[in-house]
Amino acid sequence: QKEVEQDPGPLSVPEGAIVSLNCTYSNSAFQYFMWYRQYSRKGPELLMYTYSSGNKEDGRFTAQVDKSSKYISLFIRDSQPSDSATYLCAMSRNQGGKLIFGQGTELSVKP
């Protein structure tokens, strides 16, 4: 069983929709949670970084962590065609520890 599970999609939504991307994990020791965005033929770039449970908002993006359910989410409000990319969740047990990545969810936002 993989430590981190992420639905690979693809997910297609119309412009302006609210998008919900999710990951589940099995190791309760994970404390640091990240979302990376990867455009086609590019490397991943950090989008959101959170520690422990709770919500973090940055513009149209909200990251949510529920450690009791071992579930993290990324919400994108008012989605734009420029949000079309693959979104990877990643997590770590401690500062400087190894990152465990999900498979990535491919998102397409149609104009």
Place this chain on the structure above:
Amino acid sequence: EADIYQTPRYLVIGTGKKITLECSQTMGHDKMYWYQQDPGMELHLIHYSYGVNSTEKGDLSSESTVSRIRTEHFPLTLESARPSHTSQYLCASSETRGNRQNIQYFGAGTRLSVL
């Protein structure tokens, strides 16, 4: 934008060739990593380094080797490429101190095809 560079971006070679994938960063990061990424699959760590003259194998077994002679440079070498090595290779780096140690900065990747 992260200051980490990978060359070449694309490489098509024949079986049995020796190749070196280059990775350089200008952020002064001590930690550097190599990942392998296949379509629809998670990133797999194949090598990492915590500083000059330090290299370790990652979780995914790989026939490649790495070296770390300078802080900014972390090349990956395949002595004899095979079609099974066809993949995207991503290089990353991260800080060693502070509260952002988990954040890895990635290069654009090298897409390797071995015929």
